[in-house]
Structure formats: structure tokens, C-alpha cells
Amino acid sequence: MDSYSEFTGNIIEETNHIARIGIWYYDLVEEKLHWNNIIKDIAEIPHDFEPTLQTAFGFYKEGINRDTIYASFIHTIKTGEPFDVDLEIETAKGNQRFVRSIGQAEHINGRCVKVYGIFQDITERTKNKILLDKKNKQLTFAEELSMIGYWNWDLVNDNLTMSDNLYLMYDLPLGKPLSVADAYSRVHKKDLNGVNKHLTKVLRTKKFEKYIHRVVKQDGTIRYLELIGKTVTDENGKVIELFGSCQDITEQRMAEIKFRGLMESAPDAMVITDERGRIQLINNQAELLFGYSLRELFKKPVTLLTPTSLRDLEVFYGKDFYKNPKNILFKSSHDLFITNKEGKYIPAQISVNPVATAEGTLISIAIRDITEQKRAEYKILETNQNLRHTTTKLKTQNKQLEDFTHITSHNLRSPVSNLNTLLGFYKEAEDNEERALIFEKFETVVDHLTSTLNTLIDSLTVKNNRGEVLETSMSQTFKKTKEMLGPDLQKTGTSITVDFSQLDTLRYNPIYLESIFLNLMSNGIKYRSPNRAAHIKIRTILEGSKAFLEFADNGLGIDLQRYGHKIFGLNKVFHRNPEARGVGLFMTKAQVEAMGGSIRVDSKVDVGTTFTIDLNYTLDDK
Numbered sequence: 001m002d003s004y005s006e007f008t009g010n011i012i013e014e015t016n017h018i019a020r021i022g023i024w025y026y027d028l029v030e031e032k033l034h035w036n037n038i039i040k041d042i043a044e045i046p047h048d049f050e051p052t053l054q055t056a057f058g059f060y061k062e063g064i065n066r067d068t069i070y071a072s073f074i075h076t077i078k079t080g081e082p083f084d085v086d087l088e089i090e091t092a093k094g095n096q097r098f099v100r101s102i103g104q105a106e107h108i109n110g111r112c113v114k115v116y117g118i119f120q121d122i123t124e125r126t127k128n129k130i131l132l133d134k135k136n137k138q139l140t141f142a143e144e145l146s147m148i149g150y151w152n153w154d155l156v157n158d159n160l161t162m163s164d165n166l167y168l169m170y171d172l173p174l175g176k177p178l179s180v181a182d183a184y185s186r187v188h189k190k191d192l193n194g195v196n197k198h199l200t201k202v203l204r205t206k207k208f209e210k211y212i213h214r215v216v217k218q219d220g221t222i223r224y225l226e227l228i229g230k231t232v233t234d235e236n237g238k239v240i241e242l243f244g245s246c247q248d249i250t251e252q253r254m255a256e257i258k259f260r261g262l263m264e265s266a267p268d269a270m271v272i273t274d275e276r277g278r279i280q281l282i283n284n285q286a287e288l289l290f291g292y293s294l295r296e297l298f299k300k301p302v303t304l305l306t307p308t309s310l311r312d313l314e315v316f317y318g319k320d321f322y323k324n325p326k327n328i329l330f331k332s333s334h335d336l337f338i339t340n341k342e343g344k345y346i347p348a349q350i351s352v353n354p355v356a357t358a359e360g361t362l363i364s365i366a367i368r369d370i371t372e373q374k375r376a377e378y379k380i381l382e383t384n385q386n387l388r389h390t391t392t393k394l395k396t397q398n399k400q401l402e403d404f405t406h407i408t409s410h411n412l413r414s415p416v417s418n419l420n421t422l423l424g425f426y427k428e429a430e431d432n433e434e435r436a437l438i439f440e441k442f443e444t445v446v447d448h449l450t451s452t453l454n455t456l457i458d459s460l461t462v463k464n465n466r467g468e469v470l471e472t473s474m475s476q477t478f479k480k481t482k483e484m485l486g487p488d489l490q491k492t493g494t495s496i497t498v499d500f501s502q503l504d505t506l507r508y509n510p511i512y513l514e515s516i517f518l519n520l521m522s523n524g525i526k527y528r529s530p531n532r533a534a535h536i537k538i539r540t541i542l543e544g545s546k547a548f549l550e551f552a553d554n555g556l557g558i559d560l561q562r563y564g565h566k567i568f569g570l571n572k573v574f575h576r577n578p579e580a581r582g583v584g585l586f587m588t589k590a591q592v593e594a595m596g597g598s599i600r601v602d603s604k605v606d607v608g609t610t611f612t613i614d615l616n617y618t619l620d621d622k
Contacts, residue, residue, distance in 0.1 A: 025116030098126035188214035291341030
């Protein structure tokens with residue numbers, strides 16, 4: 001190579017370094033990618049690093065950038081058409097850069113053997129373009145929102161730029177070079193701390209939220225200004241520039257202050273939300289009712305004030321309401337509740353009203369605590385329930401009296417008639433031997449009459465007296481009854497299984513409970529089936545908060561269609577059993593009802609019988 005060619009080559013290489021232009025080619029035959037050192041410098045990789053096609057594509061940012069370069073590369077191979085694209089990459093050190101990639105293909109005999117081109121770092125040029133676009137967007141931003149003034153703050157050089165109108169709003173001399181200290185000189189003293197905190201937050205979060213502060217003009221006039229801004233960061237993510245707009249909202253602010261005064265004078269708690277249900281304002285009554293300050297609730301969803309169990313419902317109806325806002329009064333009969341900061345449920349009457357404003361629809365929610373009203377309602381309901389209970393009790397007692405009268409007239413008529421008949425026979429008897437035989441029959445009838453009277457008296461006593469209520473154990477009662485029936489159980493081969501796992505101990509009359517166990521277990525033994533081994537199952541059942549006692553056997557069963565209406569009657573028997581007297585179920589029913597409970601029977605002939613007793617006992621009674 002002559003000196004001129006060498007000199008020219010050096011000039012070209014130096015120029016490429018200055019222009020940040022690298023050269024590359026991809027050999028499709030050898031499947032090798034070649035980058036010169038300039039490209040490696042742009043990608044921030046060592047000069048001895050040998051890139052592959054896959055690693056080259058990997059530098060392009062995932063998404064549209066990577067998809068574009070890949071599609072362009074494939075298109076050139078297939079068609080021979082060159083490509084020229086501006087895209088964004090991420091270097092090996094994580095820095096963002098903008099590059100221009102140009103490529104074209106070399107074909108031999110219709111087959112692509114090589115793709116080559118240049119790779120130029122255009123980061124600075126692109127940033128300038130982005131900056132210009134940003135300026136244009138800034139002007140458009142101001143026009144769209146009818147801003148009165150705009151500003152730009154270069155944090156690196158502490159250079160503040162304002163529009164002429166903003167100079168006037170801050171009451172600063174037009175055209176004077178500004179620093180942030182100049183703008184601070186007009187900020188109301190009571191707002192300086194808030195402005196500093198806001199600025200600190202912007203620099204930390206890189207997000208400029210809308211902010212309102214006061215300025216004081218030279219004549220003492222106070223104006224409210226609303227700042228809206230955006231941030232610009234460098235390649236390290238540090239905020240280097242702020243820009244935005246400023247609007248005088250004094251009149252609007254005065255209206256808000258008046259509105260706040262009206263809210264504070266309202267007798268009810270007031271909550272104001274935006275159209276998405278986010279809380280914007282509450283009055284003092286709301287702070288007292290809920291226990292939250294406005295700072296704690298600001299921009300939080302209003303569903304925060306509803307019980308957790310109802311939030312899904314509130315959100316469902318809330319979405320529908322915000323689509324078509326209208327006045328709604330939720331009356332106390334709807335049983336609405338709100339929750340305070342401590343999680344306490346408070347019954348409330350709620351009124352919801354949409355309010356149209358310049359910034360969109362706001363929702364005004366008036367909430368009245370109706371705890372005292374609800375207490376009064378509950379007291380009335382409780383009184384009514386007591387009256388209904390008393391009425392029911394009187395009806396029951398009247399029914400019991402009617403039943404007692406009917407049973408007495410029915411069950412005593414026969415033995416009294418028999419006595420009268422025997423008395424006639426006695427008078428007509430011709431000798432002492434005949435009179436002795438008749439007298440024996442007198443004793444039998446009197447015994448039956450005495451037994452019937454005693455049973456009726458015991459029943460009446462049970463129905464009108466709960467007796468002594470004590471802590472009573474099911475398992476202990478069963479154990480005692482099983483010992484009493486031990487010979488019968490052994491003789492008949494009757495087996496019993498019990499399960500008191502759901503409820504064992506309760507407050508009940510122990511004598512009644514023992515009698516219930518004895519009568520129902522005895523029935524299971526007496527009315528066993530001759531075709532199978534007798535088995536009795538006893539268990540307690542909890543359904544919700546109510547408690548039941550169940551006795552089930554596999555005995556003869558009862559034809560309920562035929563005898564169901566008589567099953568708990570006195571002296572009613574349904575099987576030919578010499579031990580049956582028809583008293584046990586009669587007394588069992590009386591004892592269960594005396595404790596405020598009830599008993600029902602389910603039975604099928606030759607399958608078995610189940611007695612279920614509602615114990616009139618809930619878990620709250622423990």
C-alpha cells in the first residue's frame with residue numbers, strides 16, 4: 001500500500017471514529033458476523049469479543065426495535081433490497097443508545113452470500129430531536145389545557161425560564177434572568193415548607209403530580225396557583241430538567257373554600273369522591289364517624305368505608321352508578337352498614353348525589369349514623385317477639401289444657417263406667433263368695449284408675465314446670481341408662497352405638513333427660529324385629545347453632561299413615577307387646593315440650609324408627 005492510500009485510509013478511519021460509524025458484515029456461507037471496533041465501542045463490549053447474529057439482535061431493545069431489525073435483515077436476504085432504520089439499543093453496560101443501521105445484500109447466482117453495512121451512533125442527534133418534540137408537545141399541552149403560563153427549569157445550571165404571563169402571575173420583572181430563588185421569593189411563607197416537600201418528592205419519584213400553592217404579590221394580593229409538570233432524566237435516571245404549566249385558580253379555590261364551609265355546617269358526615277369512587281374530601285363529622293383524617297383517605301377508594309363482606313357488592317353497584325349517576329337515598333330498612341377505622345360496623349342511612357363541576361362529575365355522599373334508631377327498632381322487635389312468644393306459650397298451654405281435658409274425659413270414662421257396673425253386680429250378688437270375686441275386680445279397676453290419674457298428674461306437672469336445669473352430660477346419662485337396662489340388653493342381644501362428639505354437655509333438666517333416654521332406649525328393645533339383631537344408634541347433631549338429639553333403631557317400625565296422629569297419645573300402643581302401656585312416649589313428649597323443645601318421629605314398617613328431639617338449645621346458651 002502506497003503512502004497516499006495509507007493516509008486516505010487513516011483519514012477515513014478517523015472520520016468514522018468521530019462520526020461514530022462502524023462497519024459490519026455477515027457471511028451466510030460461514031455463518032459468521034464481523035464487527036469492527038467502532039461498533040464494539042458503541043455496544044460497550046471488549047474488542048476481542050466475537051459477536052454472533054443472535055447476540056447482535058439481543059442488543060436491540062425487546063419489542064418493536066428488535067422485531068424491526070430482524071424483519072429488515074430477513075427482507076434484505078430474500079429480496080436484495082437494502083434497509084436503513086433508526087432504532088434503540090441497550091449496551092452491554094445497560095446504557096440506552098440510538099443507532100442508525102444500514103445494510104444491503106450480496107447475491108451470487110441468485111443466492112445471498114453476504115449482508116453488510118454500517119452502524120452509526122445517533123444518540124445525540126436523536127436526543128436533540130426528542131427535545132424538540134418535547135418543546136412542541138409542551139406548547140400543545142399548554143394549549144389543550146388552556147394554561148395561562150409555562151415554565152422550564154434546568155436543574156443542572158439552575159436556570160428557570162418563564163413565559164411572560166407567568167412573570168406577571170408571580171409579579172416578577174419581565175425579561176429578568178431567573179433562578180428558582182426568584183420564584184420562591186413570591187411563595188406564601190406558610191406554603192414554603194410544602195413546596196420544598198413537593199419538590200423533594202418529584203426528584204425522588206421522577207413524577208410531577210399536580211400541586212397548588214399561594215403567591216403574594218407586591219401589593220399584598222394573594223393568588224392560588226396550580227402547577228402541572230413533567231420530568232426529564234439523564235441516561236442514569238437522574239432528573240435534570242422540569243417543565244410544565246401554571247394556572248391561576250384563585251376563583252375556583254375560593255368556591256372550594258365556600259363549598260368546604262357548607263360541608264362543615266352539614267349535620268351529617270359528608271364524603272366527596274371523583275367519578276371513579278376515589279375520596280377527594282370529607283368533613284369533620286366524617287372524620288369523627290370513621291376515625292380517619294382526610295390525609296389518610298385522600299384518593300383512597302370509597303369502598304374502604306364499607307364492610308369487607310360487602311365490598312364486592314359495593315364495587316358491582318358502584319360501577320353501574322358511575323356510568324349513570326343519579327340521586328339515590330339508601331334507607332335504613334336496607335340494613336346498610338359502614339365501618340370505621342377500628343373495624344366497627346355502624347348502621348347508616350346513605351344519600352348519594354352527583355355534582356357536575358368543571359373538572360367532571362363529583363359524587364356527594366351524605367352518611368347518617370342511625371345506631372340509636374336501630375336500637376329503638378330492635379327494642380320494638382324484641383318486645384314484639386316477646387309478645388309473640390307469650391302468645392304462643394298461652395296457645396300451647398290452652399292446647400295442653402284441651403288435650404288434658406280430652407285425655408281425662410276419655411281415659412277416666414271407661415274405668416268409672418266399669419266401677420259403676422261392678423257396683424251394680426256387687427249389689428246383686430247373692431253370696432259372699434261372689435262378692436269377693438267382684439271385689440277383686442274392683443281392686444284391678446281402681447289400680448288402673450289410680451295409675452291413669454297419676455300419669456295425668458305427672459304429665460301436667462311436667463308441662464307446667466321445667467324443674468331444675470343443670471349442666472348435664474349426654475354420655476353420663478347414657479351410661480347410667482345402659483346400666484339400668486343392662487339385663488334387657490344382654491338378654492335380647494341389643495347393641496347400641498353413640499356419638500356425642502358434636503354436643504355432650506348442656507344445661508337441661510337431668511331427670512327429664514334420664515327419662516327420655518330410658519323411654520326411647522326401652523322402646524328400641526321392646527319393639528325389636530325378630531328377623532335381625534337389634535341395634536340402636538344415639539347421637540347429637542348441630543345444625544347451624546341449633547342442637548338435636550336423635551334415637552334410631554332397626555326394629556318393627558310404625559305405620560305412620562295409620563297411627564301417626566296417635567303416636568304420642570296416652571295409652572296408645574301399636575304392637576302386641578305385653579309390656580307396652582302407651583305411657584312412655586306420652587311422658588317423653590311432655591318432658592321435651594316442658595323444656596321448650598319438640599319431638600318428631602320418622603318410621604317405616606319393618607325398617608325401623610327414628611325419634612329426633614329439638615333440644616331448644618343453642619351454642620349461645622353455653
